[in-house]
Amino acid sequence: MSPLTKVQVLCVILECVSKYDANERDEIRRAYINLGPYQPKLDEYKKTKFGRNSRKFKHSWFAIKEFSPWLEYSPSKDVAFCLPCFLFDKPTRNFGSHVFTKDGFRNWKKVNDGNNFSFLNHMGKQPNSFHRASEKAMTDLMNQSQHIQKASIDVVKVLAFQGLAFRGRDESSDSINHGNFLEILDLVVSYNEYVAEVIEKAPKNASYKSPKIQKEILHVFSNKVKKAIREEIGDAKFCLIVDEARDESMKEQMAIVIRFIDKDGFVRERFFGVVHVLDTTTLTLKDEIYSILSHHSLDIQDIRGQGYDGASNMRGEWNGLKALVSNDCPYAYFIHCFAHRLQLALVAASKEVILVQSFFNRLSSIVNVVCASRKRTEQLKKAYADQIAYFVEIGELETERGLNQISTLQRAGDTRWGSHLRSISSLVNIFSPICEILLKRSSRKEILLPNEKQHTHVIML
Numbered sequence: 001m002s003p004l005t006k007v008q009v010l011c012v013i014l015e016c017v018s019k020y021d022a023n024e025r026d027e028i029r030r031a032y033i034n035l036g037p038y039q040p041k042l043d044e045y046k047k048t049k050f051g052r053n054s055r056k057f058k059h060s061w062f063a064i065k066e067f068s069p070w071l072e073y074s075p076s077k078d079v080a081f082c083l084p085c086f087l088f089d090k091p092t093r094n095f096g097s098h099v100f101t102k103d104g105f106r107n108w109k110k111v112n113d114g115n116n117f118s119f120l121n122h123m124g125k126q127p128n129s130f131h132r133a134s135e136k137a138m139t140d141l142m143n144q145s146q147h148i149q150k151a152s153i154d155v156v157k158v159l160a161f162q163g164l165a166f167r168g169r170d171e172s173s174d175s176i177n178h179g180n181f182l183e184i185l186d187l188v189v190s191y192n193e194y195v196a197e198v199i200e201k202a203p204k205n206a207s208y209k210s211p212k213i214q215k216e217i218l219h220v221f222s223n224k225v226k227k228a229i230r231e232e233i234g235d236a237k238f239c240l241i242v243d244e245a246r247d248e249s250m251k252e253q254m255a256i257v258i259r260f261i262d263k264d265g266f267v268r269e270r271f272f273g274v275v276h277v278l279d280t281t282t283l284t285l286k287d288e289i290y291s292i293l294s295h296h297s298l299d300i301q302d303i304r305g306q307g308y309d310g311a312s313n314m315r316g317e318w319n320g321l322k323a324l325v326s327n328d329c330p331y332a333y334f335i336h337c338f339a340h341r342l343q344l345a346l347v348a349a350s351k352e353v354i355l356v357q358s359f360f361n362r363l364s365s366i367v368n369v370v371c372a373s374r375k376r377t378e379q380l381k382k383a384y385a386d387q388i389a390y391f392v393e394i395g396e397l398e399t400e401r402g403l404n405q406i407s408t409l410q411r412a413g414d415t416r417w418g419s420h421l422r423s424i425s426s427l428v429n430i431f432s433p434i435c436e437i438l439l440k441r442s443s444r445k446e447i448l449l450p451n452e453k454q455h456t457h458v459i460m461l
């Protein structure tokens, strides 16, 4: 950092106060503190005449314990500055001198002048001297910023682990909900009064909470995870499993999973990341995959298998990709993704079996009736809660945190076979409450007793 820019920054801090708000000034200060005091080692420091003798700045002064944390030297102006005083000086200050802040100190003769030791004088003997106060302000600012940074990192970690969205729909200052990241960050820092006060005053777009910093922190996490996976792969051969999807903003994405055998002989499948692709042409997909592999020093020649969704509307592209990869590595055998094939087979087969087909048709009608309105969903939840309470009372259900959560009936979809299992499981779980709703619906007034409920349950199963 050249001393000239330092002087410019001083202007920013001292004179352009009206132009920059407190938060921006702190950002500039933090950047300077992180760089540390400017202590250049020159072959020759400039000489200044003092009477018959000439004196100059001595590099050895930087090494003195008391001065090394703050002493700075500007080669272009041949003066010394004090970093903390320089950063925390106020234009309105009318006590003490500005010699180590604005003007710069050059009276080298007085540095080693017995009682009149200028550097010690600058520091002051009293704990409330301007220099000591500036040093404290500097330490506080850095502690505060470390606390905020740690809080930001912790919040990103929690949100990423829980798979929650970071951003809010409206993050403006008058919004009542600024989204998960900002709201949780505010909560976390509110436990530290000193930092909370700063955060309170800071604009919502302050850099330590900006979307950019959120992404950067996430990026660091993602790299750490990938690095761990890379280490796990070692020099093993591996298979690629790739699928495409579109995100909410309709951007094309490609998800990459790497399958390999780890050093203990276990088959591992690791999700290696989602990449945005500009288009879904064969060449783009290949280039992206190759660039990710080479970025993590995974050799194309070590690919032993490739699996894509051969039935998708991108069939042509995947076939092309298969051919390109096989050209580069003849051992990269193609396997039409088993999960996708199983899905296709199950959907087709189940349509041919009348019993199965009519079962799922009926299930879908039940979902339609039971989940038709908000009111009915609420009724279902209430009936389910009553059932859980009853079973817990008679000792048929374990109570444990996270168990027995109130859920609703799930709809099955043809594109995800697993959804059929979820749908049937939810039907089994809340069978009696569903019967209750259906009975009410068919305007039959009789109320089932709990043991009768159980009875119906058993018959159906």
Ligand SMILES: [Zn+2]
Pocket (backbone or CB within 6 Å): 070, 082, 083, 084, 085, 086, 100, 122, 123, 130, 131, 132, 134
């Ligand atoms: Zn100072």
